Amino acid sequence: MKILCLNPGSTSTKIAVFEDGKQVFITNIKHSAEAIAKYKSVIDQYKVREEIILKTLADNGIDKSEFCAIVGRGGLVKPIHSGTYEVNEALLADLRASVGGDHASNLGGILADSIASDIPGCRALISDPAVVDELSDLARVAGHPEFKRISIFHALNHKAIAKHYACEVGVPYESLNLIIAHLGGGVSVGAHYQGKVIDVNNALNGEGPFSPERSGTLPAQQLADLCFSGKYTPDEVKKMICGKGGVVAYLGTNDFYEVELKMADDPRFKFIADAFLYNVAKAIGAMAAVLKGKVDAILITGGIAKGKGMMDDLTEYVKFIAPVKIYPGEDEMAALAMNGFAVLEGREEAKVYS
Numbered sequence: 001m002k003i004l005c006l007n008p009g010s011t012s013t014k015i016a017v018f019e020d021g022k023q024v025f026i027t028n029i030k031h032s033a034e035a036i037a038k039y040k041s042v043i044d045q046y047k048v049r050e051e052i053i054l055k056t057l058a059d060n061g062i063d064k065s066e067f068c069a070i071v072g073r074g075g076l077v078k079p080i081h082s083g084t085y086e087v088n089e090a091l092l093a094d095l096r097a098s099v100g101g102d103h104a105s106n107l108g109g110i111l112a113d114s115i116a117s118d119i120p121g122c123r124a125l126i127s128d129p130a131v132v133d134e135l136s137d138l139a140r141v142a143g144h145p146e147f148k149r150i151s152i153f154h155a156l157n158h159k160a161i162a163k164h165y166a167c168e169v170g171v172p173y174e175s176l177n178l179i180i181a182h183l184g185g186g187v188s189v190g191a192h193y194q195g196k197v198i199d200v201n202n203a204l205n206g207e208g209p210f211s212p213e214r215s216g217t218l219p220a221q222q223l224a225d226l227c228f229s230g231k232y233t234p235d236e237v238k239k240m241i242c243g244k245g246g247v248v249a250y251l252g253t254n255d256f257y258e259v260e261l262k263m264a265d266d267p268r269f270k271f272i273a274d275a276f277l278y279n280v281a282k283a284i285g286a287m288a289a290v291l292k293g294k295v296d297a298i299l300i301t302g303g304i305a306k307g308k309g310m311m312d313d314l315t316e317y318v319k320f321i322a323p324v325k326i327y328p329g330e331d332e333m334a335a336l337a338m339n340g341f342a343v344l345e346g347r348e349e350a351k352v353y354s
Helices: 033-037 043-059 089-097 104-116 155-169 220-227 234-241 247-251 256-263 267-290 308-318 332-344
Strands: 002-008 012-019 022-030 067-073 084-086 123-127 177-183 187-193 196-200 297-302 324-328
Touching: 002 043, 002 104, 002 332, 012 043, 012 332, 022 043, 022 332, 043 104, 067 104, 067 332, 084 332, 089 104, 104 123, 123 332, 155 177, 155 187, 155 196, 155 297, 155 324, 155 332, 177 267, 187 267, 196 267, 220 234, 247 256, 247 267, 256 267, 267 308, 297 308, 308 324
Parallel strands: 002 067, 067 123, 177 297, 297 324
Antiparallel strands: 002 012, 012 022, 084 123, 177 187, 187 196
């Protein structure tokens, strides 16, 4: 049983082949900025990306006719429950319309459907997109009726790590209360209550801890004053929030590995790294309150979790709440494959998007 997993990024498309649960091929196809710039929108890129994917498979001796499923990274569709979804016309329409924003992940389902449609019996799936929404009603209240808290987070990795931990301790994910912090280009800290993420910060556009290139929660009055100061365009303000905020705004780099290397010699780098950990710890503490102190474990994952010294410091902040376990890095391709095989093997049922 073979599965092809697709993870489109802004200037790359990562593909991986899994057979009987094991990864047998992986590569990250780079797309030049010039090639991408030819297209008005991300969606317009799907055909050229598909051609490159199929050529890469053929060049590596991989017969596409053997695939039982193509699993794409989920895009910014309407808010949905966690799970693996069969790609249908409703899903494709919302991906093409970019209902949640024009993002490279929207190509995941479109590419999966296009490639699978040419393979007899092959299924097209997406799994746990960033817009997975299991927030409690209380968590949605933002403080003014004109505003509402939104669930956008690293759902694929959160859920995969939660299920991995549950398997390690030998109990169902649905029986656990977990706090999971994904520390990467964005940061999301979520309260997992018996299989649902009942509260989590919007990791994309302005909430929670700051990250390598996102500002997180900013002082509201200062932000309002800045917006009406006439010094910045709306696009420039949006970039401050996501893209040019956080660590890159303070230190000129969004590479936490570089930050760690320079911490010992440059107090600026050490200070911002400490502030980052301080903010993540505060968010973890807040989620402990959401779970009323009944926390089975705190799980830390993402690229920044590779820094042992920093994770030791973060653990010191929060270990009084519950045991802390570190899962360095992230493996979205393995998570996509895990969910795809669960559907193909009948352990989970594919959901219907509507």
